[in-house]
Amino acid sequence: xxxxxxxxxxxxxxxxxxxxxxxxxxxxxxxxxxxxxxxxxxxxxxxxxxxxxxxxxxxxxxxxxxxxxxxxxxxxxxxxxxxxxxxxxxxxxxxxxxxxxxxxxxxxxxxxxxxxxxxxxxxxxxxxxxxxxxxxxxxxxxxxxxxxxxxxxxxxx
Amino acid sequence: xxxxxxxxxxxxxxxxxxxxxxxxxxxxxxxxxxxxxxxxxxxxxxxxxxxxxxxxxxxxxxxxxxxxxxxxxxxxxxxxxxxxxxxxxxxxxxxxxxxxxxxxxxxxxxxxxxxxxxxxxxxxxxxxxxxxxxxxxxxxxxxxx
Numbered sequence: 001x002x003x004x005x006x007x008x009x010x011x012x013x014x015x016x017x018x019x020x021x022x023x024x025x026x027x028x029x030x031x032x033x034x035x036x037x038x039x040x041x042x043x044x045x046x047x048x049x050x051x052x053x054x055x056x057x058x059x060x061x062x063x064x065x066x067x068x069x070x071x072x073x074x075x076x077x078x079x080x081x082x083x084x085x086x087x088x089x090x091x092x093x094x095x096x097x098x099x100x101x102x103x104x105x106x107x108x109x110x111x112x113x114x115x116x117x118x119x120x121x122x123x124x125x126x127x128x129x130x131x132x133x134x135x136x137x138x139x140x141x142x143x144x145x146x147x148x149x150x151x152x153x154x155x156x157x
Numbered sequence: 158x159x160x161x162x163x164x165x166x167x168x169x170x171x172x173x174x175x176x177x178x179x180x181x182x183x184x185x186x187x188x189x190x191x192x193x194x195x196x197x198x199x200x201x202x203x204x205x206x207x208x209x210x211x212x213x214x215x216x217x218x219x220x221x222x223x224x225x226x227x228x229x230x231x232x233x234x235x236x237x238x239x240x241x242x243x244x245x246x247x248x249x250x251x252x253x254x255x256x257x258x259x260x261x262x263x264x265x266x267x268x269x270x271x272x273x274x275x276x277x278x279x280x281x282x283x284x285x286x287x288x289x290x291x292x293x294x295x296x297x298x299x300x301x302x
Contacts, residue, residue, distance in 0.1 A: 129221075132221070133221070139257040139258070144257065146257075150261070151260035152260065152261050152262060152265060153254060153255060155249040
């Protein structure tokens with residue numbers, strides 16, 4: 001198995017779901033995927049092709065929200081990132097946690113920090129934020145405003 | 158000087174608490190205990206439990222979740238006790254001052270006796286800070302008498 005074969009196989013298997021392919025470097029490929037077919041794409045990479053799920057990362061790009069699912073093919077030293085773009089008014093995507101357990105906590109984290117809803121997640125509780133944190137306030141969004149009236153934001157010198 | 162205070166200053170046992178630091182200050186605190194810097198020269202010993210401690214060494218920027226733990230630990234220290242803030246994060250939260258997760262600095266939560274700045278402070282600075290604190294408390298107690 002080498003790099004070109006893997007990319008060819010991905011293109012072949014997901015040809016209706018791929019929006020764009022950005023070949024960044026020898027070790028790194030970004031593949032844009034339609035949001036509705038993320039589970040199919042993850043299934044293909046993880047189950048059929050034997051990639052390892054590293055982590056997912058959510059990014060707020062002001063006019064839209066992006067989720068990058070990073071998969072590695074360790075034996076050929078290749079990192080494939082599936083990029084999903086979600087519109088700000090409809091932050092919903094299928095959960096990958098039923099597929100592999102590794103997606104469980106990162107989806108909980110993205111849910112509380114960015115406010116993305118993951119449909120079909122088995123256990124959507126808070127992971128990092130404290131109990132007193134108000135519902136519906138997402139700290140890693142671009143439009144986050146300080147809600148805590150008691151916070152001290154000067155160094156006192 | 159009261160017996161309690163005398164016992165405290167003769168051999169201050171320290172308890173080390175990290176309230177969400179990057180671990181660099183914790184490494185420097187650990188360095189203090191190693192033979193090279195040998196903080197035991199001053200009778201200081203790292204206590205495993207807060208209930209055995211006289212001095213509370215605090216590192217880190219006090220995030221929302223650790224504030225509750227910090228308060229609970231401070232309630233459990235046998236009084237009189239001394240609190241030492243180590244590193245820029247516990248002094249003023251350093252680069253995390255505008256972080257959503259670090260609302261208040263350490264000295265707004267519990268009374269702090271000595272501040273040791275640095276990112277991270279050198280082990281020498283930590284030792285100097287604690288020794289200065291002990292001398293200061295001794296002087297104050299002597300002046301009272």
